[in-house]
Amino acid sequence: MDHLSILENKSIFIIREAYYRFRNIAMLWSVGKDSTTLLWLVRKAFFGKVPFPVIHIDTTYKFPEMYAFRDEYAKKWGLNLIVGSNEGQVAAGMGPKKGSKLDCCNELKTNALKQIIEKNGFKALLLGIRRDEHGIRAKERVFSPRDDNFKWDYENQPAELWDQYKSTAEEDNHFRVHPILHMTELDIWKYIKRENIPITELYLSKEGKRYRSIGCLPCCSPVESAASSIDEIIHELETTHTSERAGRAQDKEDAYTMQKLRSLGYM
Amino acid sequence: MQDQKTKCMVIGLDGVSQTLLSDYIEKGYLPGFKNILDSGFRLHQMDASIPDVSSTSWTSFMTGVNPGEHGIFGFMDLRPGTYKMFFPSSKDVKAPAIWEIIGQTSGGKGSTLHDKYREGIRRPLKSVVLNIPQTYPALPLNGVLTAGFVCPDLKNGTYPESAYNYLKSIGYLSDVDAQKAVEDRDAFFDELFLALDRRAEAFEHFMDNSEWDLFVSVITETDRLHHFFFDAARDEKNPVNKTFISFYKKMDEVIGRLYARFMEITGGQGLFITMSDHGFTVLEKEVYVNSWLREEGLLKINAVRDYYEGIEFGTKAFAMDPSRFYVNAEGRYPAGSVKGSDKKAVVADLKDRLLSLEYDGRHVIKAVYGNAEIxxxxxxxxxxxxxxxxxxxxxxxxxxxxxxxxxxxNFSGMHTRHDAHCILPASIEPGGRLHIEALAGFMLDKLLIQKPQRR
Structure with missing residues (x-):
């Protein structure tokens, strides 16, 4: 079996396992390339029909292209789409310029999601994060328990041996399930190419610049790139050494230092 | 041609206290140390830097100046004018280290110590510097350096690259995984002994295969052992007591070997020193000073934001590890809430409150120093x-x-300021209590032979 098919099989296995174990689940769809790939895999896992709700957290600051894309494919694929936003905070004018960026993310993303989980009583959420995205995500597991406060206690994670994913939850916890954790940025693009998965045009170069990852408009900046097709993006990634996140080397050193200092009781 | 008689060797033993060392020598556990003391050396109790944390104290050792000159006050600090935390590196040390002074590689850095000895440096001298904390990333020097704690990447932490290749080839560990002390005690001890083995191997390799006038090597494992198991040091009933002592015995053997080899090379004429960056004692209670500041109504923090970025208007003071207090002054911080004219009063009030902090009828704080005092x-x-x-x-x-x-x-040991140790030749008379900042001067006196002009 080729590399992409192995990755695909693994993802589909995790998706079906999660649905079988939890039933009351949902997936998060940011409309970015990773979660759209996840959505594609979910459709494949259940033969074209997504058997659970798809949540889009609307901070009201997304790119216009993202809203258009979301609405088009939600209709085309017959999704049970839940659009959630922290309306109180949106009404109060929360934004990246009011308070810190962290406050903005916390209110408009995290707390919006909390409200949806409480309201619907979801036991597990499927998320499209990847292990190669960021240093701290290297420690993520496929099934990752969270407590009431969304805290992720990475030191207290159950062991995952081969395919024996730990998927039983204690009361009051919800699980985060990461079916594409094992894919890299390059795998994603190759898979998008093979499957002809639709993506927003923000990823393709216009006037020498493209977005390598997308989220809220005020907090995203494009990278220098001439790649205006998926083939060109794949070629660019195969030949470039700059990472998806700038300044990541410093991030990694700081993360290491922080962990070292903590283990000796500092911080 | 190097002058064998002016060579210096310093062995740093992180967190090894004078009192414990003295006890263990008396009990006969440490024949290597006993032999050193019997051949014209004295064991002193020494004061560490304030705060008595490794990054600060080792920087005082290697620069021979106080933190007001070298600029390292702890493992973490805030970027000027912000609450953003960062981890100071070797690049943030403002004063030249002793190997930069003697190797003539101090660049634009200067210090009072450097000024004192500038005249005496006739030719650049070579150094081997192994595992001193706060030296990452490795800055080019006249010699060899591999950084001590915190060293996120051995390659960036080692100069030159040939030294890195060698260290990699022997499976050198820059640090043990302290988390194991809690999770898997046996694995922790295995790693502790292994790290010491590898260090000893590297020390001997560089001693024999590099040119050097100054050789400084540090053993960090003692600090890790102490943090988690110091209560076992003197308690024979403690299940870890035997392992604790056997670690010291192993270290004693390594130091005995290095001492004998050094004396052989220098014909008994070189300067040999062992020292530590702070002492250790049994930890009874951890004191969460920021939580105390909150209870006193002096600190307001929004826990949603990262670390110190959560400080809100109305905050009078905050603390950083281990015992540093900062007044949230207007002009110094974005949410500065103490006016320049009120600062003196806030400092005085905070000092009073700290000195009256009690636990179980006992005073928690021994002394509080103002910035200008130290x-x-x-x-x-x-x-x-x-x-x-x-x-x-x-x-x-x-x-x-x-x-x-x-x-x-999880910790059973804590640092002490007053109980660091130093073994010096009896010919060196410190004149009063020994302080860690004085050692660089002793080394320079030896290395440069020509005594500096003291006014």
Whole structure:
């Protein structure tokens, strides 16, 4: 079996396992390339029909292209789409310029999601994060328990041996399930190419610049790139050494230092 | 041609206290140390830097100046004018290290110590510097260096690359995984002994295969052992007591070997020193000083934001590890809430409150120092406004995440300021209590032979 098919099989296995174990689940769809790939895999896992709700957290600051894309494919694929936003905070004018960026993310993303989980009583959420995205995500597991406060206690994670994913939850916890954790940025693009998965045009170069990852408009900046097709993006990634996140080397050193200092009781 | 008689060797033993070393020598556990003391050396109790944390104290050792000059006040600090935390690296050390002084590689850095000896340096001297904390990333020097704690990447932490290749080839460990002390005690001890083995192998390799006038090597494992198991040091009933002592015995063997080899090379004429960056004692209670500041109504923090970025208007003071207090002054910080004219009063009030902090009828704090009392130099202004020295048993912690003022975690040992050790030739008379900042001067006196002009 080729590399992409192995990755695909693994993802589909995790998706079906999660649905079988939890039933009351949902997936998060940011409309970015990773979660759209996840959505594609979910459709494949259940033969074209997504058997659970798809949540889009609307901070009201997304790119216009993202809203258009979301609405088009939600209709085309017959999704049970839940659009959630922290309306109180949106009404109060929360934004990246009011308070810190962290406050903005916390209110408009995290707390919006909390409200949806409480309201619907979801036991597990499927998320499209990847292990190669960021240093701290290297420690993520496929099934990752969270407590009431969304805290992720990475030191207290159950062991995952081969395919024996730990998927039983204690009361009051919800699980985060990461079916594409094992894919890299390059795998994603190759898979998008093979499957002809639709993506927003923000990823393709216009006037020498493209977005390598997308989220809220005020907090995203494009990278220098001439790649205006998926083939060109794949070629660019195969030949470039700059990472998806700038300044990541410093991030990694700081993360290491922080962990070292903590283990000796500092911080 | 190197002069064998002016060579210096310093063995640093992180956190090895004078009192414990003295006890263990007396009990006959440490024949190597006993032999050194019997051949014309004296064991001194030594004062560490304030705060008595490894990054600060080792920097004082290697630069021979106080934190007001070298600028390292702890493992973490805030970027000027912000609450953004960062981890100071070797690049943030403002004064030249002794190997930069003698190797003539200090670049634009200067210090009072450098000024004193500038005249005496006739030719650049070579150094081997192994595992001193706060030397990452490795800056090019006239010699060899591999950085000590914290060293996130051995390659960036080692100069030149040939030294890195060698260290990699022997499976050198820059540090043990301290987390194992809690999770898997046996695995922790295995790694502790292994790290010491590898270090000893590297020390001997560089001693024999590099040219050097100054050789400084540090053993860090003692500090890790002490943090988690210091209660076992003198308690024969403690299940870890035997392992604790056997680690010291192994270290004694390594030091005995290095000492004998050094004396052989220098015909008994070189300067040999062992020392530590602070002492250790049994930890009774951890004291969460930021939580105390909150309870006193002096600190307001929004826990949603990262670390110190959560400080809100109305905050009078905050603390950083281990015992540094900063007044949230207008002009110095974005949410500065203490006017320049009120600062003196806030400092005085905080000092009073700290000195009256009690646990179980006992005072927690032994002494509180104002910035100007202990720091002197161009970096003093970036230092804390107040620094505490706690009474033995009370370990001050700067965490922002704990509730309550007193607690106890996984640690059984804590640093002490007054009980570092230093073994010096009896011919060196410190003249009063020995301080860690004085050692660089002893080394320079030897290395440069020609005594500096003292006014």
């Amino acid at each position: 720091y002197n130099g161009p970096a003093a202004a970036s230092g804390p406004d107040l620094v505490c020295v706690a009474n033995d048993g009370f370990d001050l912690k700067g965490t922002l995440k704990k509730e309550g003022v007193f607690g106890k975690g």
